[in-house]
Amino acid sequence: MTIAFEVIKECKDTRARVGRLYTPHGVVDTPVFMPVGTQATVKAMSPEELEEIGAQIILSNTYHLYLRPGAEIIKEAGGLHRFMHWNHPILTDSGGFQVFSLADLRQINDEGVTFRSHIDGSSHFLSPEKATEIQMALGSDIAMCFDECPPYPASYEQVEKAVKRTSSWAERCLEAHRREDQALFGIVQGGVFRDLRERSAAELTALDFPGYAIGGLSVGEPKRLMYEVLDYTVPLLPASKPRYLMGVGTPDALLEGVKKGVDMFDCVLPTRVARNGLALTSSGKVVVRNARYARDYEPLDPECDCYVCRNYTRAYIRHLLKANEILGLRLTTYHNLYFLIRLMAKIRTAVMEGYFLKFAEEFMAKYLEKEV
């Protein structure tokens, strides 16, 4: 069995649950936040720092690694774990989403997608079979099906077409998948249309994947609409299998997603906003680049016990960011990842000890969406 999942504890008053995901490269406690390492690195972090922060599993990207350095090089290097010196679980996305969001798409049809590389403009073709072969070559523990994620807003017909393709492509991925030590997850599409979500979930669960992702959300729709779709989509997925909500990871969305029964999350937010000098803290977002922190000798988050908050001040980190010093980006990224990974650990404890709903309410009362 390439992957196994067990539910350890269910929450009484919500769909939240604590689980354990067994993969060839180790065990993952869920709910889990997965740092994104698109080009075989979580930007500005070394694998040792990721371990120190408590990262259990990281994400990487078929689209990017296929274009550069190429799947062959990574395969020759012994696979993605060896290549990037990360000896814990890795999940790779299938590349479809990145083609739509990054490349200048030349054509999409039932066969696959033809696109021009965002790096050098060269022409390429990705199909369910090719995306599956690339992920087998990379050797990730969890590979994702090649899907079509429609934009938001999109017409019912557009979303219906994407559901049909996503289901047909899922069968082709399953057919092409040949690695016993790698799990292939299905991805449910359907936009914000309930009947299409139901159809997509029915067609994918009929294929009996070891895990399921909910795609096509956090693509620009209002958060309350995303939550509404989650409310009726999560129950359509088998309770005994892991549920992964793709591309979602602000603190409020993590809490809401856990409450609705989601086990796995990823988001570029913590690393991306760090590059803009924004720190996630228990009282909300701190834009540490702002002049107001020039003489602030407090840590990024006075309630955080991470290496950065124990040793550096806002004033120093602001100075580094203003001076475009690499250490500024590293320290802000380290803290942001620690903050989200620590939040997930607190959530797991709260579910285990039966106070998750109270924890969620108290956290949200303090974590103001606005900048502090």
Ligand SMILES: NCc1cc(CSc2ccccc2)c2nc(N)[nH]c(=O)c2c1
């Ligand atoms: N914005 C949400 C989102 C994000 C990702 C990317 S998640 C990711 C990013 C980098 C590395 C690994 C996974 C998606 N990927 C796929 N395949 N389908 C989606 O509908 C989708 C929706």
